[in-house]
Amino acid sequence: MSNEIQLTIDGKSIVAKLGQTIVEAARDNNVYIPTLCDFKNLTPAGTCRVCSVKVDGRVVVACGTRVASGMVVENESAEMTDTRKAIIEMLFVEGNHMCPTCEKSGNCELQAIAYHYRITAPRFPFLFPKKSLESVHPLLMLEHNRCIQCRRCVRGIRTKDGKGVFAFKNRSNNIELIMDKSRADDIDDELAAAAANICPVGAIIKKGVGFSTPIGERTFDKQQIGESYGK
Amino acid sequence: MAEDLEKTIKKVILDTRVEREHLLEILWSVQRSERKIDHNAIKLISKLTGISTLDIEATASFYHFFTEEHAGDITIHLNDSGTSYLAGATEVENAFKRELGIKFGEVTQDQRFGLFFTSCIGMCDQEPAALINDVVFTNLTDSKIASIISQLKSGIAIEKIIGEGEGNNALELIKSEISNNIRNSGEVFFNDKYVKGEALKNALTKSGDEIIAEVKSSGLRGRGGAGFSAGLKWEFCKKNIGDHYVIANIDEGEPGTFKDRILLTQYPQQIFEGMTIAALAIGAERGIIYLRAEYKYLKNYLENCLEEMRKANLLGEKIQSSSFNFDISIKIGAGAYICGEESALIESAEGKRGEPRNRPPFPVEKGFLGNPTVVNNPETFAAVTSIFREGADWFAALGTKESTGTKLFSISGDCERPGVYEFQFGITVEEVLKEVGAKNTFAIQIGGPSGKLISQKFFSRKICFEDLPTGGALTIFDNHRDLLKMVKLYMDFFVEESCGFCIPCRAGNVLLQKTLTKILDKKGTKQDIELLQECSSVMKIASRCGLGLSSSNPVTSSFENFPEIYDNLLSKESFVSTFDMSQAVAESCKYVNRENTFNQEGSHE
């Protein structure tokens, strides 16, 4: 039995491997579905909803849904694109993002996706929540103003003995990232760099290297997010 | 102190074995004895259980009743939900503040009293109501509060202060001042046809598949709101491999809903027997009652009922001399409405943060500890018991074609006889209003805040899954109520109760709440209406679970059915500044000791 199946995304017929998620299948076929909380080998969380697509009339997250034969996926229909933009705008207004002064600017996936969709100003009013900048470790700072609660760090950053380092406390709009300070000794230079890298935005900052790559020479300065797709 | 704490924790650990699923129990023991769960306590729990401090902090902070700061030796939680305000909670709020000399969210200097708000505690037919430590106080008034507080101050035990309850509430094991307010009789629940064990003995003569076939042919649909076929759910669950579990979802947290409380108080055996029949059908050996913390006052009584059923060999090993083993234990929540969502409930029952899981897999595939699990509402289980007593055909003949049987209704708000009613499915809204003595009804919130706000044009509709579906909560508003204020209170509830996991719900509820406040302050414009609509639409499309998918319903249904309550408040201007110069400079004026000379329009005089 062949493990290849066929489905369509926005009318385009593509071939995918059974067991792949819609995001993976789209990527292999040069179709861009934006993602924020999805990351390489991590179990999908479904926190950011940016990858929401319509499958056979139902809205699902493409990062957490496996392909099936004959699936009809709506990715950039007017409704889904607008929903997606609104979600990104929500992510902006629930935090405090001052891009021009941000260490991550140019490497930031949230910023890049906002550019991709040509978002100039959010339709929702800014909520201006009171959040802090916290020095949690000799090597790390948490800039809570920019955290989009995607949980990539929670799922992906582990000490050598396999223990998690990050978690969330509280609930609803008071939800906040916490770091296990009792494990400070287990966070070496490499793990600190991994934490800063896994963060799609500038919420986990490795001290001392903020602007070592000048603005203008950063990832998304060279190529827009999703630009390599569909060529 | 620290040694005492260690003893307290160790006692729970000994009673329950150290397993992750008992973390909430351990946290409760600490909160109860220390009145807080601070960092030192977390470190100690971590040392004794091996669970990381990070994990414990994440879990404890999720639940409303666990506090990092001292919550007072006597902790008062006043219900601040919509129905409570209809019944005069503002007066009660002021009385508490006056008697204790503190604001809500504060603790007296001597740490004797802590004063807090809490979401609906399931007493909507006898509001205003509050929890004082674990004890429920109902029908609060200014003078009643003065008397309660003065007695508490003079050192009288909380249990001694309460009035007499009705029905089983008066039993020594419950001893609450709560009324059942059962207002009618019915075919399935509110009658005395139940004979302990009869249904189970009947079920024991059948195979699992036969039991499931019978539940299916009765047409029984889940009573928790969504109305999924109970027989089908059991069938799916049975097919999956693992140690099967049966869970009764008694988180009953939807404001306006309190019928499960009455079943628990008067007919718990029927719930337990239904769970046992479910276990027999799917092959489960363990059942769990997930009881919301607000109903903890029922725990001893329920434990005793379970014990009696064990003695009658209706639970435990070799039930009725068969080869079937099944037992039920009780788990207590800690204040989180989202734990009523079945996958969040399972997370919470496992001792974790009550965040819903991604689906698939569904609980029937991978539920409690990764095992196939049936989660049903207690009313669903109790109905099963009646089906195995009277027969599936008898049940199917009640109600309507698609919604068989009877339904328990929680009725609150503006009517003469609030309380719990049993009606057959298919009853019209009008008929319900007449039964409960509602006059001049203007609007009804049907199905709680996540349901809909309906107007008179719905009153001839039938209540059943094929017409107006509901979990059975009706909050009635007569024509002198401020509906938009109610809508805003419902949004306050969702802002408090969202788990915060996904963005549309986490930010959406807050955006709706803020915009409604703006409109209520008469600062809203047409743009704000658009904002409400766009925000609701994103929430309904992209939220991760039922909470976010439905929490904008108060806004969208009120806008659809009562557009005038918005229009009347909107400013004719296309733009109204929400920036208030006078307020913005107030603090700095205070510091520099200067008079605030900005007037309302913001122009400097």
Ligand SMILES: Cc1cc2nc3c(=O)[nH]c(=O)nc-3n(C[C@H](O)[C@H](O)[C@H](O)COP(=O)(O)O)c2cc1C
């Ligand atoms: C936010 C939210 C809260 C819920 N609260 C409850 C509840 O308190 N009780 C309940 O039985 N079901 C509740 N449900 C529905 C459950 O997820 C589940 O469908 C139900 O327990 C299944 O039982 P049933 O089929 O017998 O109705 C809730 C769902 C959501 C999304």
Ligand code: SF4
């Ligand atoms: S995290 Fe991204 S979006 Fe936020 S301020 Fe930094 S660059 Fe801008």
Ligand code: SF4
């Ligand atoms: S710190 Fe970064 S990676 Fe972690 S949850 Fe926040 S945004 Fe995501």
Ligand code: SF4
């Ligand atoms: S919809 Fe709300 S309650 Fe449900 S997962 Fe998202 S944030 Fe949590």
Ligand code: FES
């Ligand atoms: S990438 Fe799919 S939900 Fe975030």
